[in-house]
Amino acid sequence: MRSAAPRHLCHIGDLTVEDMDRLLDTAERMLPASRGERVVSAADGRILATLFYEPSTRTRLSFESAMLRLGGDVISTAESGSTSTAKGETLSDTIKMVASYSDVIVLRHPREGAARLAARASRVPVINAGDGAGQHPTQTLTDLFTIRKAKGAIAPNTVAIAGDLKYGRTVHSLAQALALYGVDMIFVAPESLQVPQDMRENLERMGAKIRTATTLEEVIAETDVLYMTRIQKERFPDLDEYRKVQNVFHVNNRLVADGKKGIIVMHPLPRVGEIDPSVDETPAAKYFEQAAHGVPVRMALLADLLGLEVRG
Ligand code: NCD
Numbered sequence: 001m002r003s004a005a006p007r008h009l010c011h012i013g014d015l016t017v018e019d020m021d022r023l024l025d026t027a028e029r030m031l032p033a034s035r036g037e038r039v040v041s042a043a044d045g046r047i048l049a050t051l052f053y054e055p056s057t058r059t060r061l062s063f064e065s066a067m068l069r070l071g072g073d074v075i076s077t078a079e080s081g082s083t084s085t086a087k088g089e090t091l092s093d094t095i096k097m098v099a100s101y102s103d104v105i106v107l108r109h110p111r112e113g114a115a116r117l118a119a120r121a122s123r124v125p126v127i128n129a130g131d132g133a134g135q136h137p138t139q140t141l142t143d144l145f146t147i148r149k150a151k152g153a154i155a156p157n158t159v160a161i162a163g164d165l166k167y168g169r170t171v172h173s174l175a176q177a178l179a180l181y182g183v184d185m186i187f188v189a190p191e192s193l194q195v196p197q198d199m200r201e202n203l204e205r206m207g208a209k210i211r212t213a214t215t216l217e218e219v220i221a222e223t224d225v226l227y228m229t230r231i232q233k234e235r236f237p238d239l240d241e242y243r244k245v246q247n248v249f250h251v252n253n254r255l256v257a258d259g260k261k262g263i264i265v266m267h268p269l270p271r272v273g274e275i276d277p278s279v280d281e282t283p284a285a286k287y288f289e290q291a292a293h294g295v296p297v298r299m300a301l302l303a304d305l306l307g308l309e310v311r312g
Pocket residue numbers: 058059130136139169170229230268269270
């Protein structure tokens with residue numbers, strides 16, 4: 001276990017490649033326990049608090065499952081409308097309180113930067129489970145784990161990231177991590193949903209080789225990993241703008257068959273029409289496995305932040 005573990009995980013930039021590799025190695029060891037094939041009690045007596053101010057299925061349940069699989073306990077609010085935030089309490093005050101009831105906090109919030117703010121108010125580790133259109137670092141660890149398992153390594157792949165690259169927080173975290181690993185990226189999106197300029201410049205400063213495209217057809221033959229994302233309807237200031245790009249991409253078996261040999265298709269989910277269900281039955285489909293990987297990866301992260309000795 002590394003001694004200088006980050007106290008919080010708010011941004012993927014809080015981790016180095018070595019940190020990420022170490023967490024992915026630990027996640028690998030956690031696989032049997034994550035499936036209940038081995039019982040672990042390392043987190044006995046520890047409490048995870050989940051605080052979600054935006055909808056979630058996978059992230060929240062996989063964090064809760066991860067803590068329970070580690071032998072710990074979970075407390076959570078039923079929904080954001082049921083917390084004192086609805087009475088006007090500040091996020092900082094809420095976090096101070098929740099930190100006195102728990103050993104680690106997982107926060108999802110509609111405002112960019114909310115996790116950083118929470119981390120400053122908290123005496124226990126805060127994990128960002130999505131802050132508006134900002135970051136989603138634990139999804140990225142799950143994504144990296146999935147790429148590594150399917151392709152054997154992260155680096156020598158060309159990754160095409162398609163969909164809502166402007167508002168998609170999973171994209172923002174993933175692109176930065178892939179840049180650190182030296183992965184070539186193709187950003188596939190309509191002009192209005194491309195990666196924000198400052199982010200792209202930052203990735204290029206990190207040495208990333210980036211190309212843009214507007215259709216999947218023009219990149220599919222050279223893509224090892226096709227990472228689809230949902231158009232983030234809830235972040236559009238104008239719904240008419242959303243309607244213009246709503247159904248821009250659709251992956252079907254024909255497209256996958258035209259793909260590079262061994263291509264894999266990923267998606268952080270939920271999908272809303274980006275991938276035809278008939279693709280699910282092909283060996284290229286990795287999105288459900290990707291969702292399942294959320295548990296061992298989050299077990300690894302919780303163990304790291306809580307300083308637990310887990311034999312896995
Ligand atoms: C993503 C999110 O919340 O950013 N979902 C997830 O955590 N797997 C992706 C999305 O909502 O489109």
